Amino acid sequence: MSNFEAFFDxxxxxxxxxxxxxxxxxxxxxxxxxxxxxxxxxxxxGDVCKxxxxxxxxxxxxxxxxxKGHEHILKLSLENWWLADFESFxxxxxxxxxxxxxxxxxxxxSTNAQIEEFLKDIPAFSAMANVISQNNTIATQKRMQTxxxxxxxxxxEDLISNYPQFLQRFPQNMIASYLGLSPETLSRLKKNSSK
Amino acid sequence: MSNFEAFFDxxxxxxxxxxxxxxxxxxxxxxxxxxxxxxxxxxxxGDVCKxxxxxxxxxxxxxxxxxKGHEHILKLSLENWWLADFESFxxxxxxxxxxxxxxxxxxxxSTNAQIEEFLKDIPAFSAMANVISQNNTIATQKRMQTxxxxxxxxxxEDLISNYPQFLQRFPQNMIASYLGLSPETLSRLKKNSSK
DNA sequence: ACTTTGAATTGACCTATATCAAGCGTATTT
DNA sequence: AAATACGCTTGATATAGGTCAATTCAAAGT
Numbered sequence: 001m002s003n004f005e006a007f008f009d010x011x012x013x014x015x016x017x018x019x020x021x022x023x024x025x026x027x028x029x030x031x032x033x034x035x036x037x038x039x040x041x042x043x044x045x046g047d048v049c050k051x052x053x054x055x056x057x058x059x060x061x062x063x064x065x066x067x068k069g070h071e072h073i074l075k076l077s078l079e080n081w082w083l084a085d086f087e088s089f090x091x092x093x094x095x096x097x098x099x100x101x102x103x104x105x106x107x108x109x110s111t112n113a114q115i116e117e118f119l120k121d122i123p124a125f126s127a128m129a130n131v132i133s134q135n136n137t138i139a140t141q142k143r144m145q146t147x148x149x150x151x152x153x154x155x156x157e158d159l160i161s162n163y164p165q166f167l168q169r170f171p172q173n174m175i176a177s178y179l180g181l182s183p184e185t186l187s188r189l190k191k192n193s194s195k
Numbered sequence: 196m197s198n199f200e201a202f203f204d205x206x207x208x209x210x211x212x213x214x215x216x217x218x219x220x221x222x223x224x225x226x227x228x229x230x231x232x233x234x235x236x237x238x239x240x241g242d243v244c245k246x247x248x249x250x251x252x253x254x255x256x257x258x259x260x261x262x263k264g265h266e267h268i269l270k271l272s273l274e275n276w277w278l279a280d281f282e283s284f285x286x287x288x289x290x291x292x293x294x295x296x297x298x299x300x301x302x303x304x305s306t307n308a309q310i311e312e313f314l315k316d317i318p319a320f321s322a323m324a325n326v327i328s329q330n331n332t333i334a335t336q337k338r339m340q341t342x343x344x345x346x347x348x349x350x351x352e353d354l355i356s357n358y359p360q361f362l363q364r365f366p367q368n369m370i371a372s373y374l375g376l377s378p379e380t381l382s383r384l385k386k387n388s389s390k
Numbered sequence: 391a392c393t394t395t396g397a398a399t400t401g402a403c404c405t406a407t408a409t410c411a412a413g414c415g416t417a418t419t420t
Numbered sequence: 421a422a423a424t425a426c427g428c429t430t431g432a433t434a435t436a437g438g439t440c441a442a443t444t445c446a447a448a449g450t
Contacts, residue, residue, distance in 0.1 A: 066344040074340055087333040096340075133328040138282040140335040145269055145291075147342055148375050149261040152437070173397065180343050182438055187399055189437095347407070368427065377408055382429055 003033055003056050007108055010054075010080050015127035023122045030117075031108040036101040042083055043099040049088035052115060053107030055079050059169055062099045063177070073177040076102075076170055082132070083107060102170065147180065153189050155179050198228055198251050202303055205249075205275050210322035218317045225313075226303040231296040237278055238294040244283035247310060248302030250274050254364055257294050258372070268372040271297075271365055277327070278302060297365065342375065348384050350374050 004027070008019055011027075019027075034053070036042055042060060043049050060083055062075040074097065077083055088095035089112055110118075118125040146158055156179060159166060166175060176186035199222070203214055206222075214222075229248070231237055237255060238244050255278055257270035269292065272278055283290035284307055305313075313320040341353055351374060354361060361370060371381035 064340055064344060070344075072340065072343045074336065074343070086329070087336065090329050090333070133325075133332070134281070134285050137328065137331055137335070138285070140332070140339065141269065141282065144335065144339060144342070145259055145267070147339070148267045148269070149259060149265075171397065183398075184400085184439080185437055191399085366427065378428075379409080379430085380407055383407095386429085 003106070003108065004028055004031075006056060006080070007031070007054055011124055011128050014131050015124040017124035017127050019122070019124050023124065026121065027118070027125075030114045031110045034107050034109050036105040036107070038101055038104050040101050040105075041098060042101060042105070042107070043085060043088075043095055043097065045096060045098050046094050047088075048092050049085040049095050049099075050092075050111060051084070051109040052089055052112070053083040053109040055081050055083055056106040056108060058101060058103045058105030060099055060101050060105055061170075061174060061178075062097050064097055071177060072180070073174060076166060076174065076178055078165065078169060102174070152179065152181050152185060153193060155181075156186065156189060156193070198301070198303065199223055199226075201251060201275070202226070202249055206319055206323050209326050210319040212319035212322050214317070214319050218319065221316065222313070222320075225309045226305045229302050229304050231300040231302070233296055233299050235296050235300075236293060237296065237300070237302070238280060238283075238290055238292065240291060240293050241289050242283075243287050244280040244290050244294075245306060246279070246304040247284055247307070248278040248304040250276050250278055251301040251303060253296060253298045253300030255294055255296050255300055256365075256369060256373075257292050259292055266372060267375070268369060271361060271369065271373055273360065273364060297369070347374065347376050347380060348388060350376075351381065351384060351388070 004024070007027070008024055012019055031054070033056075034051075036058075042051075042053060045065070055077060057079060059079075060077045061073050062077070062085065063071050063073045065071055083099060085095040085097045085099065087093065088097075092112065119129060120126075146155055150158065159175070159179060166178075170178075172186060173183040176183045179186065181189075199219070202222070203219055207214055226249070228251075229246075231253075237246075237248060240260070250272060252274060254274075255272045256268050257272070257280065258266050258268045260266055278294060280290040280292045280294065282288065283292075287307065314324060315321075341350055345353065354370070354374060361373075365373075367381060368378040371378045374381065376384075
């Protein structure tokens with residue numbers, strides 16, 4: 001099934017290890033294809049994040065709502081990324097986040113218990129998990145540094161060079177929220193930087 | 196050696212698995228005790244972070260210097276925490292960070308290559324690594340959310356409730372930098388919140 | 391086709407926080 | 421003990437970015 005081909009390629013590429021026939025059978029048996037329509041929620045605040053999803057197609061945003069009712073986007077996700085609130089997923093505690101499909105979304109999803117099995121039984125999967133966790137540590141640290149040390153304009157420039165796809169795929173107000181800016185500020189900032 | 200006792204306890208507690216005699220011998224053979232005096236650097240910008248250190252005693256800060264020459268503290272570290280720039284450590288690339296001892300510092304340190312061995316050979320060590328990586332993911336996500344959604348004052352309150360030790364161990368200007376504030380702002384903020 | 395909704399832009403104004411500067415007290419250094 | 425440096429506070433001022441409101445335009449729903 002073509003859904004899974006991209007998934008298998010991804011695992012092998014990231015992990016640097018091959019998947020056997022059996023491995024692939026096992027993954028297919030326990031990763032369920034699931035579709036979400038635009039605006040639908042993969043996860044809602046207060047719920048436990050029971051599933052982790054691998055995005056086959058589409059996009060999503062992870063956001064919180066603060067006391068004043070303002071939304072803050074923490075993550076924007078595209079194809080070949082994992083979708084979950086990891087805190088809730090690992091600890092099975094209620095999530096503080098919402099994960100909403102921004103375009104029609106297709107994922108392959110599985111549960112925490114299943115993932116534990118894969119980690120034990122599939123060397124490529126376990127190697128992948130380690131690489132992802134490293135990358136994740138690095139990326140979050142970078143983002144934190146960027147948020148602390150750079151001005152709004154520098155953060156926008158940084159986004160353009162690191163994730164140019166974002167500009168194509170996400171509306172500007174989402175990008176603004178992801179950068180920690182009001183939509184107005186981002187709009188003005190673009191006008192000035194083009195001069 | 197009492198240095199190692201605390202280290203072994205830590206590994207077993209975090210991982211939930213026991214260390215055998217052999218495991219402990221192996222760790223002692225390849226984790227080297229190292230001391231740094233206050234103000235000494237564990238890592239300097241531009242160098243590769245060859246070692247990861249487990250803090251037995253003392254404290255340190257991880258910071259960058261931006262284009263305008265301003266320092267930004269990304270991490271404040273105390274006993275039973277790991278000390279490294281993980282990006283540089285994993286990838287063996289030059290670091291953008293400085294890690295400086297804020298008090299006299301005692302660590303147990305080892306290299307990337309050795310850590311790989313431990314992960315393979317010591318189940319408790321590998322389990323610990325997974326837990327730490329999960330915790331780390333969760334903590335950074337939380338910090339990111341806090342930085343984005345909260346005002347300076349709320350971030351300070353948050354720090355007080357999550358890391359009360361910090362107030363005892365770190366000077367106020369370091370705390371300010373960690374919170375992304377100028378020392379003046381933090382000073383004023385304390386005055387107002389006590390009212 | 392008509393209506394509604396929502397994204398983007400622009401202007402006027404406001405506020406949180408930074409910056410600059412001075413003064414004070416307490417560690418550190420010599 | 422004197423000298424120096426450094427951390428903290430306080431005041432005056434500057435500024436980046438937020439908020440509120442109005443307008444335009446395009447997309448989506450009926």
